[in-house]
Amino acid sequence: MLKILKYSFYDLMRSRWNYVYFLFYLALGFVLLFLNNDLSKAVITLMNVIIVLVPLISTIFGVMYFYNSKEFTELLLAQPLKRSSIFLGQYLGVAGSLTMSLVLGLGIPFILYGLFRSDTIWNFSLLLITGAFLTLIFTALAFNISLSNENKIKGFGYAVLLWLFLAVIYDGLFLLSLIIFEEYPLDSFSLAATMFNPIDLSRTLILLKLDISALLGYTGAIFRQFFGTDKGLIVSILMLILWTVLPIGRLTYKAKRKDF
Amino acid sequence: MIQIENLHKKFGRNQVLFNLDLDIPGGGIFAVLGPNGSGKTTLIKCILGMVIPSSGEIEVKDNTIKNNWKYRQDINYLPQIANFPGNLKVKELIRMIKDLRQKESNEEELVKLFGLEPFLDKKLGTLSGGTKQKVNIVLTFMFDSPLIILDEPTTGLDPASLIKLKELILQEKNKGKTILITTHIMQFVEEMADEIVYLLEGNIFFKGSVEQLMTKTKQTDFEHAIAAISIQTADA
Numbered sequence: 001m002l003k004i005l006k007y008s009f010y011d012l013m014r015s016r017w018n019y020v021y022f023l024f025y026l027a028l029g030f031v032l033l034f035l036n037n038d039l040s041k042a043v044i045t046l047m048n049v050i051i052v053l054v055p056l057i058s059t060i061f062g063v064m065y066f067y068n069s070k071e072f073t074e075l076l077l078a079q080p081l082k083r084s085s086i087f088l089g090q091y092l093g094v095a096g097s098l099t100m101s102l103v104l105g106l107g108i109p110f111i112l113y114g115l116f117r118s119d120t121i122w123n124f125s126l127l128l129i130t131g132a133f134l135t136l137i138f139t140a141l142a143f144n145i146s147l148s149n150e151n152k153i154k155g156f157g158y159a160v161l162l163w164l165f166l167a168v169i170y171d172g173l174f175l176l177s178l179i180i181f182e183e184y185p186l187d188s189f190s191l192a193a194t195m196f197n198p199i200d201l202s203r204t205l206i207l208l209k210l211d212i213s214a215l216l217g218y219t220g221a222i223f224r225q226f227f228g229t230d231k232g233l234i235v236s237i238l239m240l241i242l243w244t245v246l247p248i249g250r251l252t253y254k255a256k257r258k259d260f
Numbered sequence: 261m262i263q264i265e266n267l268h269k270k271f272g273r274n275q276v277l278f279n280l281d282l283d284i285p286g287g288g289i290f291a292v293l294g295p296n297g298s299g300k301t302t303l304i305k306c307i308l309g310m311v312i313p314s315s316g317e318i319e320v321k322d323n324t325i326k327n328n329w330k331y332r333q334d335i336n337y338l339p340q341i342a343n344f345p346g347n348l349k350v351k352e353l354i355r356m357i358k359d360l361r362q363k364e365s366n367e368e369e370l371v372k373l374f375g376l377e378p379f380l381d382k383k384l385g386t387l388s389g390g391t392k393q394k395v396n397i398v399l400t401f402m403f404d405s406p407l408i409i410l411d412e413p414t415t416g417l418d419p420a421s422l423i424k425l426k427e428l429i430l431q432e433k434n435k436g437k438t439i440l441i442t443t444h445i446m447q448f449v450e451e452m453a454d455e456i457v458y459l460l461e462g463n464i465f466f467k468g469s470v471e472q473l474m475t476k477t478k479q480t481d482f483e484h485a486i487a488a489i490s491i492q493t494a495d496a
Contacts, residue, residue, distance in 0.1 A: 003359065003360055007356060011345070011347070011348075014347070069345065070343075071343035071344055071345055071346075072344075072345040074310075074339065074343065075339075075343075075344065075345075075357075076360070077308075077309075077310050078308055078310065078332065078335075078337040078339065079332060079357070079360050079361060080329055080330055080331075080332035080333040080361065081329060081332075081360065082329045083329070257312055258312075259271070259305075259310070259311040259312060260305070260310045260311065
């Protein structure tokens with residue numbers, strides 16, 4: 001698996017898009033710090049960007065890479081290699097290179113600005129960890145979609161729809177249902193609804209850590225009330241891990257049974 | 261070398277292989293023939309583990325291939341359509357495959373044989389179809405494995421390269437290897453094959469030597485003999 005990972009990673013490191021992604025974060029980091037002059041405020045702004053953008057880029061990148069490396073995959077399948085290691089290697093190659101662009105792109109400006117001398121370092125690290133989780137989750141979802149769809153256009157369409165649903169529509173439906181059923185107790189419903197969307201989950205996780213009650217919103221408040229800040233953090237991280245493991249599990253299961 | 265029992269493969273509703281039994285002993289050149297869509301490539305991909313059989317048992321060198329991947333160490337495979345990652349250079353591709361298989365290889369000799377030296381630093385995406393096929397051949401023959409599977413090896417080759425390929429195949433045969441070939445070029449089969457496996461509608465219709473086929477179909481010409489099979493079955 002490590003060899004496949006190496007070649008996928010090497011292949012991606014030469015791709016232009018990875019640099020664009022890296023430079024984008026680099027620029028974003030510098031601009032935010034220049035405008036804000038405040039590390040913790042920059043972290044909040046970054047959160048809003050990361051939570052929408054990371055899933056989008058991971059989904060599109062994942063689908064694109066999977067379809068573009070079809071030939072490479074077929075070449076590897078005829079070699080004495082385990083199927084699961086071929087797909088896991090490619091997956092980790094994509095997710096790894098995206099995470100690296102994110103961490104380096106944001107890390108460099110923040111470190112230059114004096115991150116290590118400030119107390120926002122934990123908030124910032126949590127932001128990067130959440131970003132890494134979102135990359136892992138959405139790349140895995142993208143790989144799942146493309147493995148199940150031979151048709152490129154269809155796969156692409158489903159992937160974008162998935163992102164749109166989780167990033168935008170889900171919140172809308174959630175709010176709508178809160179309004180419609182406002183006469184009922186909705187605590188456990190909204191708790192569950194947050195768990196079922198990795199984007200909402202990440203947002204709640206970061207806001208819990210930042211401890212800004214004004215931004216927490218209804219779900220965040222319930223989260224804190226139900227679990228308390230520390231337990232809430234642990235529960236949401238566990239849920240994120242589950243969100244990562246399940247799609248990877250399905251990916252290996254499906255990959256073993258597919259005809260090429 | 262290869263034992264296949266009761267092999268079935270369905271793609272959705274499309275039954276491609278139906279109750280296929282095949283026993284290929286070690287040594288010699290076996291030609292897998294059959295009309296388009298008769299299941300040749302599916303059969304080969306089943307042996308390679310790229311297509312998962314619906315049911316049935318396949319053994320390569322007395323090892324079942326189900327949930328097994330190590331047996332592919334003993335197989336060299338030439339795919340039908342030479343599709344390679346376009347942004348890799350020929351040299352890098354060869355190095356990568358060598359790295360993945362960790363086996364002795366003689367690629368330099370083969371690169372020289374097919375005159376590929378000027379292309380080593382070119383990207384695979386820029387090569388012509390015939391040149392890609394030559395790279396394909398180098399990748400297939402550079403390792404020393406007891407089983408060689410060639411899916412339409414002659415596609416896109418010029419006559420000079422074709423002669424070199426034939427020599428290469430005969431060389432490997434003389435080393436006692438088992439070689440499985442699918443092709444539509446009957447002249448190639450007549451010249452090279454020790455035994456013919458004729459697939460029809462997902463099953464084996466005929467297995468035997470070229471001479472046996474001619475006596476069976478009462479033809480004197482090989483190409484006509486093959487054509488006669490299709491006509492006979494169309495009548496039946």
